[in-house]
Amino acid sequence: MTTIRAEWAKLRSVRSTWWTVVAAVVVMAATAAQVAIYVANGNTNDDPSDDAGVVPLGSVLIDSLELVQYAVLALGLLMITSEFTTGTIRTTLQCTPSRGRVLLAKAAVTATVTFGLGLLLGAVGAAVAGPVLGEWGAAPAAGTLRDVVALAGYLALIGVLALGLGAVLRSAVLTLTVLLAVLMIVPLSLREPDITALNRVADVFPGEAGRHFLAGDGQPYPPAVGLLLLAGWAAVALLAGRAALRRRDA
Amino acid sequence: MITLRTLTKRFGSTAAVDELTVDIAPGRVTGFLGPNGAGKSTTMRLILGLDRPTAGQALIGGRPYRRLRRPLHEVGALLDARAVHPARSGRAHLSAMAASNGISERRVDEVLATVGLDERAAAKPARAFSLGMGQRLGIAGALLGDPPVLMFDEPVNGLDPDGVRWIRQLARSLAAEGRTVLISSHLMSEMQQTADWLVVLGRGRLIADAPTAQVIADSGVAVRVRSPRPEGLAAVADRLTAAGAVVESAGTDELTVTGTTAERVGELAYELKVPLHELASHEASLERAFMALTADRVEYAARPARTGGASA
Numbered sequence: 001m002t003t004i005r006a007e008w009a010k011l012r013s014v015r016s017t018w019w020t021v022v023a024a025v026v027v028m029a030a031t032a033a034q035v036a037i038y039v040a041n042g043n044t045n046d047d048p049s050d051d052a053g054v055v056p057l058g059s060v061l062i063d064s065l066e067l068v069q070y071a072v073l074a075l076g077l078l079m080i081t082s083e084f085t086t087g088t089i090r091t092t093l094q095c096t097p098s099r100g101r102v103l104l105a106k107a108a109v110t111a112t113v114t115f116g117l118g119l120l121l122g123a124v125g126a127a128v129a130g131p132v133l134g135e136w137g138a139a140p141a142a143g144t145l146r147d148v149v150a151l152a153g154y155l156a157l158i159g160v161l162a163l164g165l166g167a168v169l170r171s172a173v174l175t176l177t178v179l180l181a182v183l184m185i186v187p188l189s190l191r192e193p194d195i196t197a198l199n200r201v202a203d204v205f206p207g208e209a210g211r212h213f214l215a216g217d218g219q220p221y222p223p224a225v226g227l228l229l230l231a232g233w234a235a236v237a238l239l240a241g242r243a244a245l246r247r248r249d250a
Numbered sequence: 251m252i253t254l255r256t257l258t259k260r261f262g263s264t265a266a267v268d269e270l271t272v273d274i275a276p277g278r279v280t281g282f283l284g285p286n287g288a289g290k291s292t293t294m295r296l297i298l299g300l301d302r303p304t305a306g307q308a309l310i311g312g313r314p315y316r317r318l319r320r321p322l323h324e325v326g327a328l329l330d331a332r333a334v335h336p337a338r339s340g341r342a343h344l345s346a347m348a349a350s351n352g353i354s355e356r357r358v359d360e361v362l363a364t365v366g367l368d369e370r371a372a373a374k375p376a377r378a379f380s381l382g383m384g385q386r387l388g389i390a391g392a393l394l395g396d397p398p399v400l401m402f403d404e405p406v407n408g409l410d411p412d413g414v415r416w417i418r419q420l421a422r423s424l425a426a427e428g429r430t431v432l433i434s435s436h437l438m439s440e441m442q443q444t445a446d447w448l449v450v451l452g453r454g455r456l457i458a459d460a461p462t463a464q465v466i467a468d469s470g471v472a473v474r475v476r477s478p479r480p481e482g483l484a485a486v487a488d489r490l491t492a493a494g495a496v497v498e499s500a501g502t503d504e505l506t507v508t509g510t511t512a513e514r515v516g517e518l519a520y521e522l523k524v525p526l527h528e529l530a531s532h533e534a535s536l537e538r539a540f541m542a543l544t545a546d547r548v549e550y551a552a553r554p555a556r557t558g559g560a561s562a
Binding site for chain 1: 295298301302315316317318321322327329332333334335337338342343345349350351352391
């Protein structure tokens with residue numbers, strides 16, 4: 001608990017944390033508005049095949065994550081990579097020599113903050129997209145709330161994934177590059193030739209698992225499996241991070 | 251009490267710390283002395299569990315650092331004063347450290363007062379700190395848990411004379427309270443005024459572990475030799491080195507020799523027909539003692555200049 005308090009104190013005492021939150025909110029508002037405009041415009045199109053019909057607000061929010069998730073990833077990876085660039089990792093490990101404790105505390109803080117941020121982003125996105133969608137949006141209270149909680153959970157898990165990866169790679173740029181590859185580029189490339197085997201492999205990647213979890217499409221696996229897969233990736237990243245912290249000199 | 255037992259750290263094929271076995275006792279200021287690259291900082295990092303030893307162990311009160319639950323209450327260390335997030339205020343830095351070890355905010359105020367950082371200075375982001383302020387912040391962090399063991403790595407670096415005097419008094423008063431105080435430095439003159447005991451390191455190996463006064467006394471008298479003939483001086487230097495003395499050159503026309511006497515140097519110069527402009531014995535200093543101790547341990551040891559035709 002003391003280690004968690006220390007990590008929280010470190011996170012909130014750096015201004016860049018708050019700028020990241022502000023950036024995430026702004027990006028979310030802009031993206032949600034844009035997605036909502038597409039939906040609304042699609043429905044006033046003369047071509048009935050373009051007609052999207054009435055779209056649930058929750059799915060607009062989920063579609064808006066594509067870009068804003070990188071601001072949230074930045075929060076997670078900066079929790080640890082900034083310690084290596086500034087040398088504060090030595091102070092941190094001096095205060096708390098147990099590498100596992102340090103990383104677990106960081107994971108708890110990252111998950112809590114990114115989950116909370118996810119709820120905020122959901123609210124902001126709903127406030128912006130709702131009016132834009134107008135008659136073309138459906139916002140059943142329970143369904144929308146479930147979607148917002150799910151997207152907050154998704155952001156918390158990829159935040160922890162970024163943290164674990166950052167502990168292994170130590171560099172923010174390198175970590176972000178690998179995350180971009182794992183979340184988007186590699187699964188997209190695997191899907192490109194549309195071969196079933198490769199599609200199955202792509203489905204296992206964390207970004208895809210998260211997408212299936214959020215979309216709740218049940219194809220090729222139910223949302224719960226997507227959630228478990230994503231959580232598994234986050235756990236593996238944390239374990240790898242702990243091993244790296246233990247073995248390598250700080 | 252810090253206990254090192256055959257502590258070894260290799261980076262590739264070079265041993266930064268080489269089978270170091272020594273006890274750092276409480277109640278006195280121990281100077282940890284050695285030229286740059288001797289392995290002082292690596293040893294301190296090994297003690298703090300930041301680096302993993304290749305072999306051997308470093309114990310604090312009988313336990314390895316990585317086993318300590320609330321280490322700030324056991325060891326306070328200033329390693330690298332720059333290891334503060336540049337955007338974080340000095341106070342927030344200390345508060346986070348305090349939180350990690352269950353130390354109160356009141357104690358943060360206390361240590362800030364002890365090191366002389368006022369409220370306004372502590373509220374500044376660390377990037378606005380001068381080197382001296384950074385050192386003070388680092389020392390404040392070391393004092394947070396009121397630990398019985400303190401380690402300062404090159405604490406006087408970048409400090410003005412007032413700061414240097416302050417560190418010296420602080421170290422002495424901490425030792426007088428019965429704490430273990432280990433201060434590393436490559437500045438021999440500084441250690442001479444601060445340390446009761448010296449642990450001297452050269453190329454990662456223990457060279458001396460004795461009271462400061464004894465280290466100085468053991469080094470013997472230094473002899474200064476000046477001659478207008480560089481090649482003649484080089485010949486004298488060669489013969490002295492062959493006889494087991496330690497020779498340093500201070501320019502082409504001057505040598506400082508330890509491990510011999512002025513008489514011996516004078517006779518040798520006469521024998522080699524080298525005219526001397528000066529031949530004098532000097533009071534031994536820690537500086538000199540240190541040079542004598544580490545002469546064969548330093549990779550870049552000064553050698554007398556050899557300017558052709560150095561025959562006797």
